[in-house]
Amino acid sequence: MESDIRRLESHVREGLVAFIGDSPETVLAIHALQSGLGRVWTSGPSDDLRAVIVESALVPGEPQGFGDPASLLDLLARAEGWRCIELNPDVADDITDDFERRWGIASRVIDVVHISRQCPRVEGHPRVRPLRVPDLSRLSVASDDVFPGRRVVEGAAARGRVFVAIDGDSIVGHGSSFAASGTYADIGVYVAASHRGQGIATSAAALACEAVRADGLTPVWGTGSDNQGSLGVAAKLGFLEVARLVFLVPVGR
Known part of the structure; x- marks a missing residue:
């Protein structure tokens, strides 16, 4: 059904x-x-x-x-x-x-699943700050795949779980938690190609980890086993692998 x-x-x-x-x-x-x-x-x-x-x-x-x-x-x-x-x-x-x-x-x-019990202190990035709900009306995004739907982003921002990198009036990256259970909170990051390699993902994700931990939740980081960039950020933030899952993907579907 x-x-x-x-x-x-x-x-x-x-x-x-x-x-x-x-x-x-x-x-x-x-x-x-x-x-x-x-x-x-x-x-x-x-x-x-x-x-x-x-x-x-x-x-x-x-x-x-x-x-x-x-x-x-x-x-x-x-x-x-x-x-x-x-x-x-x-x-x-x-x-x-x-x-x-x-x-x-x-x-x-x-899919490599990690959790973090304690995030090491990460130096702040000058472009990264919390996203407030009113910001969504005045800021543009660098590409359509930066965020999920507006309702989801508004809910997470209202909980203080979205941290963005801003260049001018454009959001060029974020570290956020859009999904949580009663125990765990998923941490996701995105940085526009033009702004990668500047520490934005690490800084924003560290803030998101601190935010969900303050709410009594354990941060979770999931990423592909071949995504070296994401695995590197996870390691910097003290995430440890706890499980692996498998996607079966029909070729050509």
């Missing part, structure tokens, strides 16, 4: 959160369920779930699957609009052969 998460009753959402579990690997899925920002597919009755797929509105087309491998494949066959599926490595190994029989050869992209 597919559902817009916003249409689910609260007890159903709570059951899905309990099925998935709150961990560094699940922060985006848990946030989607708790905020209503996303879609979900389920297999089995609510009191006896077999599998769940959650697509966060923050990463459309990149859902995460949980539960019985065979049931996950059946859910994927009914789902629309996905480009890949993120899975626990053991589940990915179990379904790869059947997955490729249905959707063709799949590449495997490794």
Whole structure:
């Protein structure tokens, strides 16, 4: 069954959160369920779930699957609009052969999940400062992929979890937390190509880490295993690897 998460009753959402579990690997899925920002597919009755797929509105087309491998494949066959599926490595190994029989050869992209218990002090950057909600009306962005939707950005800015680099009247980078569970907060960064290599990502992400930690949350950093720039920033900020997930990406889909 597919559902817009916003249409689910609260007890159903709570059951899905309990099925998935709150961990560094699940922060985006848990946030989607708790905020209503996303879609979900389920297999089995609510009191006896077999599998769940959650697509966060923050990463459309990149859902995460949980539960019985065979049931996950059946859910994927009914789902629309996905480009890949993120899975626990053991589940990915179990379904790869059947997955490729249905959707063709799949590449495997490794998502390295980190947490930070204590962020080292990072020197501030002169261009980086907190984003206030009124700023969104007067500042432009360097490109369309800087931020997710305005509603999400406004909510995070109101919580003091968005830190931006500004050049003139343009936002050229940020370090922010747009998704959190009851325990963890995802940290994301973006810097325009023209402003990379200046320490913006490290400075902004450090501030975002401090902000979520002040709210009692543990910062989480997820990045591809081949993204050396992101891995380098994570290391500077004291993040330690705690898990790996696998994206199965059908070639040519």
